[in-house]
Amino acid sequence: MSATPAANEPDETPDVDDTVEDDGAPAPRSRLRRAVAGLAVLVALALVATVTFGVVTVRKPLPDHAETQQLAGLSAEVTVERDAQGVPQVYASTSEDLFAAQGYLHAQDRFFEMDYRRHVTAGRLAELVGDVPAAIEADQVVRTLGWRRVAEEEWNLVSPETRSYLQAYARGVNAYLADRAPDDLAVEYTVLGTRVDVADPAPWDPVDSLAWLKAMAWDMRGNYDDELGRALAYSTLEDVELVEELYPGFSDGGNTPILRKRDVNQTVRAAGSADTDATTTGTALGTASVDDAVQATADVLAAVPVLVGRGDGAGSNSWVVSGEHTESGSPILANDPHMALGAPGVWYQVGLHCEQVDDSCPFDVAGFSFSGFPGVVIGHNADLAWGLTNMGADVTDFFVERVRGDTWLRDAEAEEWADLELRTETIRVNGADPIELEVRSTDHGPVLSSVMDVGAVVDSPTEAGTDFGEYAVSLAWTALEPGRTADAVFAMATAADAQDIQAAAELFEVPAMNIVFATTDGHIGYQAPGKIPVRGVVSGPVASDGTWPRPGWDPRYDWQGYVDPEDMPRALDPEDGFVVAANQAVLPGGTGPYLTRDWDHGFRSERVRTLLTEQIAAGRPFTVEDMENFQSDDWSPFAAVLVPVLLDVEVEDAYDRAGQEILAGWDYRTETDSAAAAYFNAVWRNLLSTTFWDDLPEGAQPTGGSRWLVVISDMLERPEDPFWDDRSTLNVVETRDEVLTRALTSARRDLTVEMSKEPTDWNWGSLHQLALQHPVLGGDDVPALVRDYVNPDPVPMPGGTSVVNATGWDASSGSFAVTTGPAMRMVVDLGDLDASTWVTVTGTSGHPASSHYDDQLPVWAAGESFAWPFSREAVGAAAEDTTTLTP
Template sequence: MLAVVATVTFTVVTARRPLPDHAATEQVPGLSGEVTVQRDAQGVPHVYASTAEDLFAAQGFLHAQDRFFEMDYRRHVTSGRLAELVGDVPAAIDADKVIRTFGWRDVAEEEWNLISPESRSYLQAYAQGVNAYLADRAPEDLAVEYTVLGVTVDVADPDPWDPVDSLAWLKAMAWDLRGNYDDELARAKAYSTLEDVELVDELFPAYAAAGNTPILAEEDLRATDADTVARTSTELPWGTEALDAAIESATAALDSVPVLVGRGEASGSNSWVVSGDLTASGEPLLANDPHLSLGAPGIWSQVSLHCEQVDDSCPFDVSGFSFAGFPGVIIGHNGDLAWGLTNLGADVTDFFVERVRNDTWLRDADAEEWVDMESRTETIRVNGGDPVELPVRSTEHGPVVSDVLDVGAVVGSPTEDGTEFGEYAVSLAWTALEPGRTADAVFALGVASDAADVTEAAALFDVPAQNIVFATTDGHIGYQAPGRVPVRRDVDGPVPSDGTWPRPGWDPRFDWTGYVDPADMPRALDPEEGFIVAANQAVLPDGVGPELGKDWDHGFRSERIRTLLTEQISAGRQFTVEDMNEIMLDDWSPFAAALVPVLLEMEIDDPYDAAGQELLAGWDYRTDADSAAAAYFNAVWRNLLSATFWDDLPADALPSGGSRWLVVVRDMLERPDDPFWDDRSTLNVLETRDELLTRALVTARHDLTVELSKDPGDWSWGALHELSLEHPVLGGPDVPGVVRDYVNPGAVEMAGGSSIVNATGWDASTGSFAVQTGPSMRMVVDLADLDASTWVTVTGTSGHPASPHYDDQLSAWAAGETFAWPFSREAVAESAEDTATLVP
């Protein structure tokens, strides 16, 4: 009874206390005039103001009103101050150490002086609006999270919002969407057990091995000559205890950074645009659904920002998806142009293996040039604990990341006596550690009207590197690749120098030589086939255009989208908004298409063991939530990966099961004697391909008997493949159940899977089928009638768990449904359910 009373008190009193009034008149000091805010049934604010500064001040006020704790959490993470917020939590202190080593906040402060005066005025206005909401409100009036944290730590009034807090958020975006960072380290870790570069290369096939289509065709760009440096081999000490320890230490440190946007192979996105020649309306259609980490609240904050009179002094008339903590719209449309973003996947990071002696590093081995490292000391304040002093060291390549955490000494040395070349360390070169003008690009995209405007904005979009697809109301469709991408020499060495492996820091020939000229970045306008698909696949065929990277998503999502588009075109059926939404929900599995024909050839004598295999006969490869065949097949896939590769790879480099692993296994099916089929753990026994395939089939049947039911007819993919959204601070197992259950929405069953168009990603290396990433939102923009566009986000517009808009879109999102997206003044007024007024 007491527990019930406590729950009711927490819910009714504590949790509801921070809820704002969406129909009130509020004073916002600094406004130059009155601002009107109309909210629709989903609580989406549509803001009308007379100046751009008033628009962004209002957006800051509304973000603080609905999502301030999310903003405060993000700025503590991005400035390396998380322990100040949550207390003496080891994971928070480790995250602070790594982010302080990167210096995200320092780079953001440099960017403040680099961006345009207009952008600075917008960021200042936004901060002014945030601070107007914070004024005279205690922490418990801002968010229930402060009340809960106050049980264990001291909760002070939040610091005023600073414009640089917004810029620092861009570093988190860039970090989570950074390209081939994971693959580069994974190659080095795989070598530690395989000790064979050719075997490692087999696990990292080139994009062309998938046989799928790049975003643009070869005729769109001319080939460029590689910058080649002929030289003798520059040896790296692959497989030595010293280097393995340095790589392990660097990996542990970088894995300590909280996931704020999305990470891993399953964090991709779909986008495509179709010409008006192929649509029922006669104007283009654009679809986008970024696949990111999913949590509560969702990452996106929907908003519309309208100048009362759109002109040069107030140019914004834009609607879409924003980040709480940053002004403007990241993805969406204005009155002339719609744009979608997917992660480009360009290689913007490199790990340098350094030879370090005390506080010097070897700059040039041939010249025996040792130079001083840059050093500083950071002080990490811990709420309720002692401060932590953190020494930070950097080389010219970037910060040294292998000695940030105490995960084991970096042992050994390149010489027998341990003195001549000291120890190994690992530094990180990353384009986002140089100040850039991405903030300018966000505002420029918001007012872009044609391809030339998009190109100009893209030249400012330094990090993270993204694919931009766009369409205009006057009938054009296009593609533009932005981003700061390093140029690397082709150096003859023990491993490729193209950015796919760590490189020797003591050889200057491996240093970056500059960046790809923005004018050379790939772009296209109105291609002949009438559509563009950008879903993280390679941008161009190998050897064409600038070298952007090697480690792409292998294109099974993009190829499936292309197939669905071309089939409908061949059938002579014109595209509608409904067709675009239907394609986003496609759950056909390329994994099943590649493996099931071979799996059905395996002979299983026991009828009980064969009951699962029988489900695969006649299966259409759809992975809907009710499918028993999908449940069984994915269990087979999980078990096949573990049986085939877990004996060969270190524990932190096990197969996740994404698109790369599909190419690896598909190609291995043609090589029954491939060494990976053999299980190293069984001495004096040489396993064959068919033995492992049969083992995976049988163990999957037994696993699902335990996990679901003895009767295969009771199996369903959704019962295994659930999404359980978690609050980043209060949603974990260490939080009292009454709070955890309140802030975490209920689990939902999902269709789809990794590298499927409906990309609800799961990680096979964990043994679980739980959804880890997915479409963080879905949108379709109809350039013929912007009011006919649709959108949905994974949770809702509010960050307050007590708000009806905290997770009111979740069930619709999970079912593949969307909502009307009003844009015109008339449509907004018709949909409005609450109206608030902000006054000076």
Template structure:
């Protein structure tokens, strides 16, 4: 069972005026595999940096210089009145002010205190200016090229004129607070990262914070959480080698194939008509594989160049559920949420409380929860009346279009042979320490042309049935986030929502990313609301499916989007008969129900397990408590084992030495705790089975990651012993079957773990290979000297769980490693009957300064499944306060 963690308070004889530095006895964290950008982002000269880190000033002055004052009185220009900031044992600030302006000024000031480099890094990425910060690093330059092609900053600037006056005021106040902190500080006073970067590139004082910097961050969040782009490209990529549509479909089973339950049942639905949104595919992919090969290669090169900011790929998802008061000990609803995102240090979330002294029209906020450094307000959390959680809806909001281009024109309509000019603009990418780069950006009506993003030649495909006079092929991207929206308005609206209608009104403004909203109210209601800008696609009889699952021909206007689903038609539910709602990235609606949202959902193993655990306890008549919700969040039962172990136990392994691993599976309860030898062996078998089965059939870019979709694929293949994928194409003249693939996976797993862990299976344990090594996005890579790397990267922690398990500590089978790649970026449980009995924890800590005691002080508790008290009432906040600061005009 999960326990609440406690922090040892500083004694009264140890007054603090600045954030304490961390202990110096940090063991070697070791290198962690990371993205190419993380490994190369700094590109530091080893000799120069070693000279810096070897000096006494590095540890005594450089590391401590950015630590902020967290108590006493501080003058903050831009404030209208006095503001109180109370920090608890984890350093989480609760801000109390007399007006909304001062709340957001103070939040901006505190974010700059705690995490300005993270904010600055984010805004350089979202503006396509990363090379200005880190220098002439190829990965940074490529990221800038792609993001400039997307035009994130231009879209954010357009949103500034679209959002409400209240939102503009909040963004301006927040920027005032950030700039008040920056005003009298140089780079070395803002983050140790600037000091280290300054050994290679010329760094001047950071630019003032602009309100549009905050809006641009929403584009990065939307990009990472945009839905099925991976599946869309992978279908085409798989077809390039498999060359069989039916086999491609086998690799992408529908949600119904998972046999799991959507978020809403037919009886739960409360939607509008939605007639324009229904659609279906009536054709199969039939255009030439050469075109598909080149289109996918072009798209993948471009989109892969964008740094991961929130989370992407295998394991990116979330759990959330809410239980009605009729099933709880308090008689009021309980809500749980744990978003599964990329894990790095500092973490993606920033905990905060924002409290008006008197809540009213002039100052409507009394809210606490998780926000983003760089954006005002709270994204997930609760106020006095309502709690809400978010999970990724996986709605299909992107489509890749294959375009025919000639010079700077593109084919709008093949039937009428209508060629129209592309929109063009020139972007100048400035490189710190290098020459500027001129980039020509081109766009069609569908979106930016990605083949221009990396300044490469146009994609050339094979001639088709229409002849060779139609130019060359390029690929463009249609994405809902490239149109200005009002998501910033939605964030502020959710902070003051009190009931289902308020949530629906806020959701109508929540354009991107498309998220599931679960909520509960203090007066006893629970519900679900789907927000998001969802494209409407017509049914088309043509060369490819029209439902957004494959790249689309840009020269056929019938494939163009026909508008967006009306917000009134988006799915919602209030007080369902079941007494609970579970949203864990599975399908929102039963198959065939409108509006159409996507064809690519999580198969639902996590959601089904949560539903099962909730139903079991309800049927047993045992009311839920906060501790019960935390226990479910920590559940590490494996649906992979449930599906595969019975089959694995039936395989005859002739050699007793090789069979020693298989013996661990007999009697295993399928839990994946850190001390489980069976879990270690089973996951090794799973890794090897995927490689043995698909490595010879698929291109390297599509190597199986081992997540839920692959479980459905393999589970269904087990019923077909002669499925073509079981055969190893590399063995000429021999056709392998299922049992041979299973035997090879079992034997090689035993031998692998003999090398990786021990000859004796009794010594194996899952935690030894399933570790999380948090990495700083700029200073944590292998190219950074070990002394710096070890200082900014915490020690690895062993974790239970795994991919598609409720405790979703995912790993990527295609890497050959069991290292944790994504996981619960935070955990929150809210008790609407007693908000002060709620709990929360995040993966790192509130500070972005490596010398701070709050840099990673929540990591051990998070890894152990523990949590911290989540105070909310004025009395609870004051009682938990360990440091108090007064901000004054």
């Protein structure tokens, strides 16, 4: 049984050397020092007001892991076994008891995170945190999108079984909330209470869980950024061909798609587009009024908090290898989703086991869950393991609309105007007056460009004497229609074979994800799910395939329906003996349904394929340890492409050449102590800014992802490409070699300032660090010592963008700080499930005072993992705490 702080702790400050946390284990010294310092400042600032016997403490919300606890509404006792990392494995007699217990545990360990998420997804963040401009802006956008409204519609669409699971989960959450004041639930409420009124949290509603799925879908929504990026780039380049040069197709990268044509085990019909023989007036891109509307739309949507991940780094690696190539003789599956990284991490590990697995209680599953939603999103059961990566399918389209008063132009040719759908949303602000927001929608979706009074709905020109009103931008998105993704979560958890996965995929409408899977009886496979729009093929100034904003006044650009689920690519036991899905194209060009043109360019997937094929050729069977080593691979494809070119550039000054020389002999690995990795990434950052910042507006500047490597690689073959020229230097035309030289010399001087004038003193880890941040208390507007308390210490990291160990950074920001990365890693051995491994970026707890708040971080950062017990015997052997939940 764990040592749990009593309600009446002694009136003394914990000693740094002997304090124990909620599980009885000594806490790391750095966290204890920060905790003591944090307590001092919290006392001084009156930020924590929970006082017992005169001591201000942040430990009051820590959960009790007592041997017996009551959970009202259970039909029978439930057993919870927790291991050394505090990961719970739950055993119950019914599905409803299982999910009630999961709700109780999520609330126990992560309730503030859950409450924060439901406020964001309902557009009610300002009700929680008060008169904070960023919160109000987020609420305005989310209310306009209507996530919560769609979730409410989904409640009546999901199956009765799913509704019963969501209700049971809510009962468990509310059982934990009962009779607990806010400061008993989380220290965040106590801190917020110094600024705003903190009421008792509202009971958890099952729809709160459904709304969370909208946030997941939003951050994984495909080519949304590229579509806006093209329009923004056109606003300055005014040349479609130049814009398209910045958006090369996947085949230009020379890498391998997920499936070969020979692997697809069904007749794939061409789908996803409907031909029309027509011309169009286009979207009026390039006019100042449309450019303003597009820019404002980008600004508005940037206000939505990143809850899962966004941008080039929000991808994932997954692969599965057949048993013919493994030591165990059974398949091995690996998955590491790349997401936004914060404290606490987005994933919560859990095992959910029916005492007797049958039709009435079918769950025997373990893996990674989202606090706020029942079940397991990624993991394995007794028969099958599955992993998910973002497919990146194009499920959003921006429509440039013409709006006049409360009407919009539906059909310019017929001069047909239709009424806008109008509704008023009231945004309540804790401690301030409410804000009225008028939401307007066309048939395409909500109008976004006028949210937050940004002045983006602007006068449009009058054509042929007709008053066309103003330009605005609306958004069509598959997730704004109610769907059954919640059903898919439970269907995946009970799947046993490829047919079950295909059936679950049909329900998994948003986000569009790649599914790789393996079974204990030896099969491996791939399945593409998702709700994919069918678009008309319309001739015009830009492509009509969803890569550019579309004219809302031409009905030929409207969606024509959705791809038939039978046409979605799938494969079983492919010839190669493995499947690698890492956000690259699913199929070779022109095969199967239209999904998108804006894939990741596949440098991570190609590196994994290389590692796999080399080991297969060597005849050495794969182990779980091999797969963990592959997940931590930090070889840079960017360096492999560019370093030979950079070494050929003539740098005259010896001082500047000292940086270039450090690249000679580099093996392209990006370890934290690598001087070459530090210098190369500085060159890459400066090369992008020098080449493109004079051409592109803010918002379209290079972030440094795989697309930009293809762009630069292509431009290296064209020394006089117009992008090499710096527009800001009058009467001078720069060429490739001048720009490469400038990038090399400026990087040398940058690192001299940032680290040392001696290149041998440089190291990548000093620049490339992961600084996890609490979503509410971790920002610059919070006192530094409070931030230090809730934000774990920064960690130097290897890897980088498009590296298998994908610790992404944003080149447009000027910083090398890690922005995205593997939020978890798992490796599943289908021959011995107890030999599997897993790890998350932080830990199971959302309480900063808990030892499980960030106890997995050092292991994760080192590329290591923990044992993942699954059988009842292995779980029992690993258990350090056992709790019985009683009715």
